[in-house]
Amino acid sequence: MKFSDKILSQTLVQLCLDKDIDHIIISPGSRNAPLTIGFAENLSFKCFSIVDERCAAFFALGMAQQLKKPVAVVCTSGSALLNYYPAIAEAFYSDIPLVVISADRPSNFIDIGDGQTIRQENVFANHILYSANCEEGETFQIKNETELNIALNTAIELNGPVHINIPFSEPLYHTVQNQLVWPQNVPSRVETKEITEDLSTFAKQWNQSKRKMVLVGVLSPNSVEQHFVEQLAKDESILVLSETTSNLHHENFISAIDQLIAPLAKEDFERLQPDILLTFGGMVVSKKIKSFLRSFPPKAHWHVDSKKAYDTFFVLNQHFKTTINNFLTEFLPKTTTANSNYQSQWLAIKRHRLQRHAIYESQIPYSDFMVFSKIFKQLPEMRQLQLSNSATIRYAQLFDIHSSVHVFCNRGTSGIDGSTSTALGAAYASTLPTVYITGDLSFFYDSNALWNNYVPKNFKLIVLNNGGGGIFRILPGEKDSNVFDTYFETKHNLSAKKLSEMYGFRYSMIEKEESLEQEIKEFFSKNDGPSLLEIFTPSTVNDKVLLDYFKFVL
CATH class of the missing domain: 3.40.50.1220 (TPP-binding domain)
Structure with missing residues (x-):
């Protein structure tokens, strides 16, 4: 087995192994070569290569969400690291353990005009549980081991993101056949949360x-x-x-x-x-x-x-x-x-609401509401359901979902930016087949998520395409103006078809009510590879149907 000749690389790799942090998402680069060699050459690690750092971090987030243990991401120096920030913020607010490892240039190369160099130390200070800033050189070995133990144990014990920044001087690609250092592993603590109050x-x-x-x-x-x-x-x-x-x-x-x-x-x-x-x-x-x-x-x-x-x-x-x-x-x-x-008076109102809900479902026109109704009625049991933010998660609150279905959504920051990448990471790590439902803006925003070699064959993706950010039609404000169309709803004529073809997803499409139920049924019944169902709905109907619903169920 090959090892990087960098002591810091060997120290971190060994401590990750000792602490059972064995899922490593690597984005390509040169400055992180000692880390890439260290992790990828060791068969005890499950390594994944994802080019886009933002997608990589959310993919890791989805894996950690399901594995219930830290997953590490590794990147090169410079702006590559900053692309991790949206997923770090989500992990911070959703209590998901994420180990962010960045390679850096030595400190004497910072702010002197060297390429691909930024101020990386403590760059995530407002949304990180711990920042370990290592220093290169044998004289710093005890300090580095201490910092790395604290960072990795913090991710394990407190369920959240930590940042480890490691400087490497050139040359970066030299290897040795034997391990040169055996760092001390300080075990993480299993803290019992006893109640102290009377x-x-x-x-x-x-x-x-x-x-x-x-x-x-x-x-x-x-x-x-x-x-x-x-x-x-x-x-x-x-x-x-x-x-x-x-x-x-x-x-x-x-x-x-x-x-x-x-x-x-x-x-x-x-x-x-x-x-x-x-x-x-x-x-x-x-x-x-x-x-x-x-x-x-x-x-x-x-x-x-x-x-x-x-x-x-x-x-x-x-x-x-x-x-x-x-x-x-x-x-x-x-x-x-x-x-x-x-309880009884509000459960009586609940029963009345459900009766009205059923009547409303039977008489509404073709719309987002109808589509969600049909999807959730046909959603198979024993599934992992990943939902994007914005309108999707809000519609999902209105329908019954079987108790065997496990539901997840990035609600820490409620952003649309990494929902697809998260769903793919979760799908890879889960024992349940995964269904992911998203709106069009969220899907296209994170379309690089599909640039991924680890998509399970049973992964199913549903895109509701109403030609823009339909949720803004539900919110207060003037509608149907040029400013609204351009800057709020952001109207478009995009389709997911070409992306599906490029990334090897079986593509199907629905444009009208007549084929809705049958197409959804067929979509869920076929399991011959990852598949994408795009459902087009009219943007000018959806808001009225939803707002009228809350009046109707009274």
Whole structure:
């Protein structure tokens, strides 16, 4: 086996191996040659070559999302590193472990006019858990080992992105046959998140309250033990609101939040206003629930998370720094069931909304709403469902998705920039077949994602193409002006067909209602290679259909 003759390369490679960080996404370059040689020549690593650094980072993000352990990205010096930033920000806010490794020039070559050189140290300071800035030379070996151990352990322990910057002097391609250094591996800590608070005080307040709301954000599937789900669902003083990305299911939960609250009047919001709000999970999609809870705040807001708590509704007064299962294990035995109709009255409204929803589905014209309805009704069970941001994730909140389907979306920063790359990385790492649904702007924005040699044969991609950013027609503001068309909706006449052909996807297309149901059925039934279904919808109809929906379900 070959090794780079650079001690720093050997040190980092060995520590990654010791810590089971074995998925490495490499983008080509010369300055990172010692790292590329170190990782790629060692068969203990699974190495992937992706040219576009932005795509590479999101691909790694998708893998880490599924593997539940750090994935590393490696790049050369200069602006290549800056292309990682969108995925780093997403990893930072979504608590996904990402190890960013950048090669650099020695410090005496910075800011002297040398090519492909920028100030790389601490470049991600605002959105990184740790920045390890190594120095070349044997005299810095102990310092470098310490920095690398801290960085890699931070990614493991705190589930987030870290940056390791390593300078290499030339020559860069020299190799040796034997390993020259054996760095000390400081094992990461497995920290138990014990509850330090006296829960009896909180239980007393809980038991005296007849309106308790539980709001669940982004969660990985199976994050909450089922017996806790059942216990929350049977308490009539508790109303649980979840979203598609919560991956939490029960018939007594409200899974379509906007469907429930969008048509409500002031007196309805007063009845919905909780005494206590308990939140767990990551980001919440619904802007309407945020607006409601800020306008009609609870008396107390408690958040459960072992790492952080956002004061989303401006009334946060308790952060339990533990896991949700640990919290419920300790807390629920101290609670009693209150006599209340809080849950039952809102579940009755939910049933009414669903009846109206079914009627509306049967009479709407060909539109995005109809397309999403048909897709989710025919979506096979036991799938991983990746969703892009903007309109796609919002439409998904309105439809029933089978509990065996695992749902994911980049909600940390809610950007459209890397959704396709993330879906491909997740598809590669997942044991479930993957379906990815995206809008046209998000798809074309990240079209380099398809420049990828690791696309699973069962990967299915659905593009809803309404000729622009249709979500802007739903938002307030003047429509149908030249400024709106050009700078907000950004109208276009692009198609995914040529991209599908170039990257080896089987392409199919729908343009009208008559073929919609059958084409979707055929799309899901064929598994002879990665496939892309492009569904064209009329841009001027979609906004009216969606806005009328919230009036109709009242």
